[in-house]
Amino acid sequence: MIWKGLGLITNTESPIVVVLSGSMEPAFYRGDLLFLTNSASERYHTGDITVYKVPGAAIPIVHRVLETHDKVDTSMLVPAQRMLTKGDNNHVDDIELYNGIKWLERKHIVGKVRGFLPYVGYVTIAMNDFPQLKYALIGILGLLALVQRE
Template identity: 60%
Template sequence: MFKDEIATFRRLGFRHVLTQALNFAMVLSTALMMWKGLSVLCNTESPVVVVLSESMEPAIQRGDLLFLTMPRHAPLKHGDITVYKIPGTPIPIVHRVIETHDERNSTEQWILTKGDNNQHHDVALYNGMQYLKRSHIVGKVQGYVPYVGYGTILLNDYPKLKYALLAVLGGGILLQRE
């Protein structure tokens, strides 16, 4: 079976392979443009994130897909669920705002967060800071879809699965006969 595919691949020639490679590049660039367009529309670098831990249970479960926006001028308030990223840490954190302080004569807002399933606030996660700045906030959760993110969790937990999936998708696109 695989031998037949290779023979067909050789018979189609360079032009067909180039066309399929360009189709593959077009699919990737379209996905990237859609992501960037959504980022601009939602005013956040990451408009969609997957919850990786149980720290926000029962409100948000591990594997839920969250949709984020970043309000341009509206301050965050107590009870908002936010995603924040501390410089030097690889993974953003999804937690609820439990305290805010607005600086006088400034647009700066200081924020304290806590996971719903955690006993203590997040100061220990802030790398020496007492509060988060508004600039640390990636976005405010606007909605979610339960369990959809488990595919992403599997791909992160098992990197070989990620490479296998990319190989199957890439091979399928290159060997597709249209």
């Protein structure tokens, strides 16, 4: 309920994301938590950090906008934007990651990074990287439930 409410306010399908790769180091490391917004009336600028998902990609990517090209159309609230992104820690732009798409468009974008909280998301990564941890945690919780007096 809170998640959905937050999604409604920020206009994005996932208002909080965990950084999964090191391509934005030293700004963001694996496990850092990012807070997103995706206001429909706002255009993106170079230097903004976006989270985008192109068709065919398994996970969303967090990268910085390198180029924007706005086709100004008076009938629309916001211009049709074409964008190119790049990870701070990568040497080349993201064109290879777009699965054949030439430019990133607004519909591919999940949100703009607004806020940052370090490390907190690492729990989810740790559980993915070391499944034993997940089972250990479930085991401990189960044990506690049995041992504890009501």
